[in-house]
Amino acid sequence: MKNFVFHNPTKVIFGPHTVEQIGPETRSLGGKALLVYGRASAKHSGLYQRTVTALSQHGVEVVEHGGVSPNPVLHHVREGIGVAKAAKVEVVVALGGGSVLDTAKAIRAGALVEHDVWKFFTGKQGIKRVLPLTCIPTLAGAGSEMNSGMVLTNSDTRQKFGIGNKLLYPNVSILDPETTYSVPPDHTAYGAADAILHLLEFYFTTRETFTPVQDHFIEGLVSSLMNCGERALAAPRDYEARAGLLWGAALALCGLSAAGLGRVGFPMHMIEHSLSALYDVPHGAGLTVIAPAWMIIQAAKKPAKFARLAERVFACDPALPDAEKARIGIAQLRDWFSRMGCPVNLETLGIPAADLPLIAENAQGLARLWRLHDYDQASIMAILQRCRHSQPGEWP
Amino acid sequence: MKNFVFHNPTKVIFGPHTVEQIGPETRSLGGKALLVYGRASAKHSGLYQRTVTALSQHGVEVVEHGGVSPNPVLHHVREGIGVAKAAKVEVVVALGGGSVLDTAKAIRAGALVEHDVWKFFTGKQGIKRVLPLTCIPTLAGAGSEMNSGMVLTNSDTRQKFGIGNKLLYPNVSILDPETTYSVPPDHTAYGAADAILHLLEFYFTTRETFTPVQDHFIEGLVSSLMNCGERALAAPRDYEARAGLLWGAALALCGLSAAGLGRVGFPMHMIEHSLSALYDVPHGAGLTVIAPAWMIIQAAKKPAKFARLAERVFACDPALPDAEKARIGIAQLRDWFSRMGCPVNLETLGIPAADLPLIAENAQGLARLWRLHDYDQASIMAILQRCRHSQPGEWP
Numbered sequence: 115m116k117n118f119v120f121h122n123p124t125k126v127i128f129g130p131h132t133v134e135q136i137g138p139e140t141r142s143l144g145g146k147a148l149l150v151y152g153r154a155s156a157k158h159s160g161l162y163q164r165t166v167t168a169l170s171q172h173g174v175e176v177v178e179h180g181g182v183s184p185n186p187v188l189h190h191v192r193e194g195i196g197v198a199k200a201a202k203v204e205v206v207v208a209l210g211g212g213s214v215l216d217t218a219k220a221i222r223a224g225a226l227v228e229h230d231v232w233k234f235f236t237g238k239q240g241i242k243r244v245l246p247l248t249c250i251p252t253l254a255g256a257g258s259e260m261n262s263g264m265v266l267t268n269s270d271t272r273q274k275f276g277i278g279n280k281l282l283y284p285n286v287s288i289l290d291p292e293t294t295y296s297v298p299p300d301h302t303a304y305g306a307a308d309a310i311l312h313l314l315e316f317y318f319t320t321r322e323t324f325t326p327v328q329d330h331f332i333e334g335l336v337s338s339l340m341n342c343g344e345r346a347l348a349a350p351r352d353y354e355a356r357a358g359l360l361w362g363a364a365l366a367l368c369g370l371s372a373a374g375l376g377r378v379g380f381p382m383h384m385i386e387h388s389l390s391a392l393y394d395v396p397h398g399a400g401l402t403v404i405a406p407a408w409m410i411i412q413a414a415k416k417p418a419k420f421a422r423l424a425e426r427v428f429a430c431d432p433a434l435p436d437a438e439k440a441r442i443g444i445a446q447l448r449d450w451f452s453r454m455g456c457p458v459n460l461e462t463l464g465i466p467a468a469d470l471p472l473i474a475e476n477a478q479g480l481a482r483l484w485r486l487h488d489y490d491q492a493s494i495m496a497i498l499q500r501c502r503h504s505q506p507g508e509w510p
Numbered sequence: 511m512k513n514f515v516f517h518n519p520t521k522v523i524f525g526p527h528t529v530e531q532i533g534p535e536t537r538s539l540g541g542k543a544l545l546v547y548g549r550a551s552a553k554h555s556g557l558y559q560r561t562v563t564a565l566s567q568h569g570v571e572v573v574e575h576g577g578v579s580p581n582p583v584l585h586h587v588r589e590g591i592g593v594a595k596a597a598k599v600e601v602v603v604a605l606g607g608g609s610v611l612d613t614a615k616a617i618r619a620g621a622l623v624e625h626d627v628w629k630f631f632t633g634k635q636g637i638k639r640v641l642p643l644t645c646i647p648t649l650a651g652a653g654s655e656m657n658s659g660m661v662l663t664n665s666d667t668r669q670k671f672g673i674g675n676k677l678l679y680p681n682v683s684i685l686d687p688e689t690t691y692s693v694p695p696d697h698t699a700y701g702a703a704d705a706i707l708h709l710l711e712f713y714f715t716t717r718e719t720f721t722p723v724q725d726h727f728i729e730g731l732v733s734s735l736m737n738c739g740e741r742a743l744a745a746p747r748d749y750e751a752r753a754g755l756l757w758g759a760a761l762a763l764c765g766l767s768a769a770g771l772g773r774v775g776f777p778m779h780m781i782e783h784s785l786s787a788l789y790d791v792p793h794g795a796g797l798t799v800i801a802p803a804w805m806i807i808q809a810a811k812k813p814a815k816f817a818r819l820a821e822r823v824f825a826c827d828p829a830l831p832d833a834e835k836a837r838i839g840i841a842q843l844r845d846w847f848s849r850m851g852c853p854v855n856l857e858t859l860g861i862p863a864a865d866l867p868l869i870a871e872n873a874q875g876l877a878r879l880w881r882l883h884d885y886d887q888a889s890i891m892a893i894l895q896r897c898r899h900s901q902p903g904e905w906p
Binding site: 115116117118119120121122123124125126127128129130132291324326327329330331333334335337338341342353354357358361362365370373374 | 511512513514515516517518519520521522523524525526528687720722723725726727729730731733734737738749750753754757758761766769770
């Protein structure tokens with residue numbers, strides 16, 4: 115096990131009928147709030163009104179910044195920073211999915227500096243202080259509600275970059291599984307896949323070889339997320355399934371799964387970010403296309419950990435050779451993505467084969483930022499080639 | 511899944527050669543520290559000197575309160591509170607096992623009030639504020655380094671009571687697995703057993719029936735702790751084993767394993783506390799005697815969860831009936847305790863059969879405090895009868 119520091123100060127309030135606690139929790143952090151939210155869904159569901167009412171009842175003055183899009187974009191964050199500065203807000207409240215939470219995080223950091231917020235993402239400036247943040251996540255997946263990361267897309271430069279900073283943990287996150295009942299099947303599946311692939315990035319990229327605590331933690335969460343994901347698709351108002359997804363996705367990326375694993379990479383997310391940046395595909399949908407191809411190539415080099423996953427999560431016969439177990443495990447995971455309604459090839463995403471070099475080139479921008487030096491044009495192209503058009507159930 | 515609040519603000523610094531960080535971390539919390547430690551071992555190992563030097567080099571003035579005993583006692587805590595008050599310390603530093611950490615927690619709370627500290631333990635007073643606390647745990651087991659609990663023995667009343675309060679989380683805990691190399695085999699095993707039984711108290715006493723996130727988390731940690739415990743006995747300086755034990759034991763009781771399980775009890779610990787209070791037996795050793803007997807009686811009523819543990823942790827054939835799986839799992843766990851050198855009957859602890867009614871009577875004091883209303887004289891006696899003298903490998 116490698117050295118690490120684990121310090122996650124987020125207060126998680128979990129359960130049905132907890133949304134109204136946004137009032138007192140936010141009030142304890144400031145009297146004037148910027149409320150960040152998305153497009154129509156929070157207003158349709160009544161959640162927007164419940165949040166505003168709870169804030170008002172506790173004496174929190176609310177300034178609004180709605181309209182966050184999936185794959186949140188820089189120019190909209192800049193607008194939010196302008197609003198926050200003009201109104202001199204003391205706290206930020208995020209109501210929505212990962213895109214809303216990440217927008218709120220960028221605003222909480224950007225509102226306290228004079229330079230452009232994108233400099234945080236390119237590493238040209240460091241985050242020194244932030245406004246407090248309270249969150250009501252309405253989608254299980256990104257895990258932003260309990261972690262120190264944020265991801266943003268710069269449409270001008272076509273870069274989707276993610277960074278982490280210990281100041282970015284939300285102060286309070288209110289996780290009410292009932293708020294996720296209205297998430298449609300596709301985004302329920304994408305969210306579950308995103309959380310599963312957060313875990314598997316760590317699992318497959320660590321160089322440590324004896325990490326039973328982390329391995330069991332990850333395998334257990336992957337199994338739980340798959341189980342709850344299936345149940346939530348079958349019955350969208352299954353409280354236990356929604357609860358398992360919401361808590362499981364938060365735990366998947368809260369720092370625990372990677373603690374002690376040393377230097378880990380996010381190569382599947384790295385390539386996916388280029389798909390989202392160039393074609394605005396949903397993050398989870400891009401991931402389920404990229405992940406199996408990446409895994410096949412990795413497993414050919416180091417099958418042992420893939421074999422372990424196949425045994426632990428897919429009940430694969432331990433007596434088989436590692437390479438065979440690895441193949442079975444990856445195929446089962448890909449079939450599961452497919453059964454959940456996620457795309458498993460670039461064709462389904464409508465991305466033409468002629469664009470592959472462009473995607474590979476774009477991905478290298480993030481490879482440099484994240485220091486994934488093994489990923490050059492050729493190696494990224496090799497991964498992309500394998501996810502072009504093989505069908506569900508067919509080996510890519 | 512039941513409603514919960516999870517908020518663990520402890521900063522964990524993990525790895526070899528991290529002990530010296532006690533200097534700057536403590537200095538950031540105060541300039542005058544009470545250093546709480548045990549008897550000889552920290553001085554023999556050089557750890558005491560490293561700690562004092564690191565504190566001095568960062569300008570922290572040190573006042574000492576050494577001599578904490580296993581099963582820490584009230585009168586020694588009262589002395590420490592006297593020292594802390596007289597010296598007007600600003601921060602408490604704990605160097606030692608769970609007994610030292612719990613003593614330090616009681617002092618950090620007791621130093622800021624005028625009433626007797628025992629009133630916190632009997633519920634007659636609530637904790638409102640505490641001194642900051644930094645810790646260097648030197649034994650894997652109790653988990654006090656990352657949680658909000660503390661346990662103390664009142665020798666006058668022969669009560670060993672434990673309480674929790676959200677203000678009791680340490681501010682910083684420095685977990686250096688190398689500091690546990692010198693823990694002798696018996697206490698290494700007792701610590702592993704203690705951590706495993708923290709997890710299993712939650713696992714077996716929850717009334718929730720669909721909790722895949724928590725079940726996988728607990729099963730994975732139990733497996734890891736068993737694996738690492740065996741390795742540490744075989745090779746006391748096996749870094750990976752010591753690291754897995756230290757991190758696994760901290761995670762076992764940091765709040766995550768119980769989050770969402772609703773009302774859970776600590777009945778095995780409850781009865782063990784009476785053994786420690788009356789006979790001063792090591793906590794882990796008392797637990798390995800009590801636990802199998804408690805489990806046998808519980809499994810007779812509700813075998814399903816015991817059967818699940820047997821499948822997941824002991825690779826028990828899923829096709830067997832639940833009652834049979836439960837029996838196999840409990841027997842395997844008891845045999846494991848025994849192989850690790852832990853006692854599995856009261857006779858080995860030197861406790862005479864004639865004392866059983868006295869133990870059962872004592873345990874009811876804590877049963878009332880912890881609201882374990884099912885545990886009366888008869889039901890506790892039934893458990894104690896089953897752990898009298900059956901041998902390792904023999905069904906009690």
